[in-house]
Amino acid sequence: MQFTPYLYFKGDCEAALEFYAACGLGSIRDLRRYEGTPMEGRDGGAWGAKVLHSFFEGSWLRLYASDGPDSEPMKGCALLIESDSVADAERLFELLSAEGRVTVPFKKQFWGDQYGNFTDKFGVQWAILCRAQA
Numbered sequence: 369m370q371f372t373p374y375l376y377f378k379g380d381c382e383a384a385l386e387f388y389a390a391c392g393l394g395s396i397r398d399l400r401r402y403e404g405t406p407m408e409g410r411d412g413g414a415w416g417a418k419v420l421h422s423f424f425e426g427s428w429l430r431l432y433a434s435d436g437p438d439s440e441p442m443k444g445c446a447l448l449i450e451s452d453s454v455a456d457a458e459r460l461f462e463l464l465s466a467e468g469r470v471t472v473p474f475k476k477q478f479w480g481d482q483y484g485n486f487t488d489k490f491g492v493q494w495a496i497l498c499r500a501q502a
Contacts, residue, residue, distance in 0.1 A: 394426020
């Protein structure tokens with residue numbers, strides 16, 4: 369078995385995946401649209417060009433994602449990225465949080481780890497952690 373997040377968007381799935389690719393998280397490996405499927409007529413056909421299902425993968429990240437008019441924004445959960453490098457963690461934090469909402473700035477926290485969290489411009493919640501070296 370394997371645990372893989374599945375992200376839901378309300379129409380901007382492809383833009384989000386392209387953004388994650390530009391941030392260096394990986395690339396879109398599979399992208400299927402509503403068009404040409406039995407779901408093509410969903411909501412009067414307005415979703416034809418939207419993403420029905422996709423697979424995104426990088427060297428250390430896998431996720432699935434899709435669009436849907438009834439999709440709920442992410443709540444009570446964040447995707448946690450753990451890094452061994454403070455510089456890499458800081459870079460990812462800056463890239464992914466651009467135009468989003470930072471809730472905890474990335475810095476050394478009172479418990480000793482470098483940590484921060486934010487909601488990106490697509491509504492996905494992220495946390496980035498770099499453990500203190502023992």
